[in-house]
Amino acid sequence: MTEAVAPGTGERPAKPRPKxxxxxxxxxxxxxxxxxxxxxxxxxxxxxxxxxxxxxxxxWPIPWEWVLDRGNVIDPLIETFQIxxxxxxxxxxxxxxxxFAMSRLTAxxxxxxxxSRIVMSIVRAVPDLxxxxxxxxxxxxxxxxxAWALSIxxxxxxxxxxxxxxxxxxxxxxxxARAAGSRHVPAVRTGVLPTVLPSYVAYALxxxxxxxxxSIVLGLVxxxxxxxxxxxxxxxxxxxxxxxxxxxVFVVVFVIEQISVALRRRLV
Amino acid sequence: MTATLPSDQADDAASETGRIPRPLRPRLARLAVFxxxxxxxxxxxxxxxxxxxxxxxxxxxxxxxxxLMWPPDFATVIxxxxxxxVLESVxxxxxxxxxxxxxxxxxxxxxxxNISPAFIRLPxxxxxxxxxxxxxxxxxxxxxxxxxxGAWAGALAIGLHSIGTLGKLSSEExxxxxxxxxxxxxxxxxxxxxxxRWGVLPQVLPQIASYWLFRxxxxxxxxAVLGMIxxxxxxxxxxxxLRFRNFxxxxxxxxxxxAVVVFIDTVSSSVRKRIIAGGSGDPSxxxxxxxxxxxxxxxxxx
Numbered sequence: 001m002t003e004a005v006a007p008g009t010g011e012r013p014a015k016p017r018p019k020x021x022x023x024x025x026x027x028x029x030x031x032x033x034x035x036x037x038x039x040x041x042x043x044x045x046x047x048x049x050x051x052x053x054x055x056x057x058x059x060w061p062i063p064w065e066w067v068l069d070r071g072n073v074i075d076p077l078i079e080t081f082q083i084x085x086x087x088x089x090x091x092x093x094x095x096x097x098x099x100f101a102m103s104r105l106t107a108x109x110x111x112x113x114x115x116s117r118i119v120m121s122i123v124r125a126v127p128d129l130x131x132x133x134x135x136x137x138x139x140x141x142x143x144x145x146x147a148w149a150l151s152i153x154x155x156x157x158x159x160x161x162x163x164x165x166x167x168x169x170x171x172x173x174x175x176x177a178r179a180a181g182s183r184h185v186p187a188v189r190t191g192v193l194p195t196v197l198p199s200y201v202a203y204a205l206x207x208x209x210x211x212x213x214x215s216i217v218l219g220l221v222x223x224x225x226x227x228x229x230x231x232x233x234x235x236x237x238x239x240x241x242x243x244x245x246x247x248x249v250f251v252v253v254f255v256i257e258q259i260s261v262a263l264r265r266r267l268v
Numbered sequence: 269m270t271a272t273l274p275s276d277q278a279d280d281a282a283s284e285t286g287r288i289p290r291p292l293r294p295r296l297a298r299l300a301v302f303x304x305x306x307x308x309x310x311x312x313x314x315x316x317x318x319x320x321x322x323x324x325x326x327x328x329x330x331x332x333x334x335x336l337m338w339p340p341d342f343a344t345v346i347x348x349x350x351x352x353x354v355l356e357s358v359x360x361x362x363x364x365x366x367x368x369x370x371x372x373x374x375x376x377x378x379x380x381x382n383i384s385p386a387f388i389r390l391p392x393x394x395x396x397x398x399x400x401x402x403x404x405x406x407x408x409x410x411x412x413x414x415x416x417x418g419a420w421a422g423a424l425a426i427g428l429h430s431i432g433t434l435g436k437l438s439s440e441e442x443x444x445x446x447x448x449x450x451x452x453x454x455x456x457x458x459x460x461x462x463x464x465r466w467g468v469l470p471q472v473l474p475q476i477a478s479y480w481l482f483r484x485x486x487x488x489x490x491x492a493v494l495g496m497i498x499x500x501x502x503x504x505x506x507x508x509x510l511r512f513r514n515f516x517x518x519x520x521x522x523x524x525x526x527a528v529v530v531f532i533d534t535v536s537s538s539v540r541k542r543i544i545a546g547g548s549g550d551p552s553x554x555x556x557x558x559x560x561x562x563x564x565x566x567x568x569x570x
Contacts, residue, residue: 033363037366040356040359041418041419059410059413079315082311082313083316085309125489126529127490127525127529129405129493130503133496133506137333139330142317143315143316144316144326213403217403217406220496220497224316230409234412239413242406242410246406246410249402250398
């Protein structure tokens with residue numbers, strides 16, 4: 001039994017020292033950040049200069065009569081929606097069987113598992129607008145190429161998300177179906193699909209949100225939608241019009257996201 | 269058995285086919301969802317000037333381009349400095365992430381319901397929502413109006429946009445932090461700042477740091493795209509090569525991009541796993557860490 005020490009008089013325990021590795025990592029991070037900042041052309045002055053830039057005057061006032069005109073903004077925005085809907089339906093529809101082929105639990109055999117996994121990670125590593133630009137080059141400027149690009153991308157994202165859900169599904173019903181003598185596809189259909197369907201729908205809604213966001217910028221590379229208008233106005237430095245488009249886009253994206261989040265909350 | 273079925277008719281149907289009839293309402297709901305999707309799809313396709321002619325020729329055209337890219341011409345692209353440009357994309361993504369992390373951390377604390385009062389919290393949350401709703405490419409378009417074209421503008425655009433997501437995720441993490449350590453600091457007479465610094469920050473920092481890294485992975489892709497509108501990086505090289513239809517060079521640019529993106533994803537995700545697991549990379553260690561941190565979690569352990 002040690003002697004009782006009056007509060008406030010005893011010696012404090014020594015503070016543990018950081019490990020040398022911690023120091024090394026911290027220094028490496030700082031050096032790396034400073035180096036990248038120099039490469040990028042980081043300037044503190046920008047944070048001040050930006051606010052006093054006279055070009056901000058070009059952003060205001062928003063020309064509402066131009067923005068709310070049907071042909072200028074609303075029609076391209078509708079096109080954006082159409083691209084997003086088509087891409088979501090095609091991408092998520094194709095992803096349903098593909099995800100089952102890519103999950104460890106339900107892959108018919110291991111070559112299918114590995115080949116699909118590698119192909120998908122390559123498809124996902126190419127940024128979405130790279131796809132759009134490539135497809136615009138291949139099949140021509142317009143919403144058609146944009147829908148193609150987003151279909152590919154949402155397919156890749158969906159397969160990844162959904163196959164991970166299937167990985168985590170309860171294998172019990174699948175084993176039961178197999179034990180009862182079922183073949184592979186019916187066993188998956190009755191044993192796994194019902195348990196993962198709610199997450200599938202939730203992910204599909206999430207992918208739809210992603211597609212709405214992506215299809216806004218598709219037009220910047222010539223793949224249709226509202227971005228086409230942003231690009232056209234940018235070349236003429238009509239920043240007030242761009243700001244007006246932004247306000248509309250924000251309202252629309254916000255509303256869709258709220259609906260989607262509410263639906264997803266009910267599902268999962 | 270008959271008592272549970274709605275009518276004799278249903279009972280007959282069941283006995284004839286040997287099946288129990290399916291309930292009607294879920295079937296109608298399923299049909300409605302199906303119809304909505306089909307109608308939406310047809311409406312969508314109608315706006316895409318997708319004639320059957322185009323639909324038929326598109327896969328062939330896309331495949332032809334893909335064929336032209338093989339074999340990729342690395343020599344020309346590397347001579348033109350593609351490696352430097354892809355590294356520039358990585359730098360842009362890093363600086364953007366650092367900016368976003370620095371700005372979003374204090375904002376996230378101000379947006380959490382266990383730290384900050386409603387009149388501060390709610391406006392900041394709305395700010396996160398507004399920022400998240402505007403894609404970084406659009407942010408870049410606007411910024412390019414007032415910041416000189418180049419890598420720095422791209423980094424700023426990425427930094428601004430990432431504040432929205434990082435702030436939201438971080439504040440959710442802060443809100444789920446255990447209250448015990450905060451009370452302990454309070455009991456020792458800690459001020460507000462001490463409570464946040466010693467009571468909350470150590471609990472949430474590993475997870476928040478892993479969000480930063482995750483955002484860095486996303487930002488590498490985003491900065492590659494930003495190059496396409498002139499904000500520096502590999503995207504500009506892709507555009508340049510596509511303009512002159514140099515498809516073997518395009519193939520090389522794509523392969524370099526994919527290689528760098530996959531490399532960064534792999535490194536970053538293994539670092540993230542180590543951060544969350546507390547340095548050992550061992551999941552049981554992570555569970556121990558969670559148990560240690562969650563005050564009430566201890567009681568539930570056997």
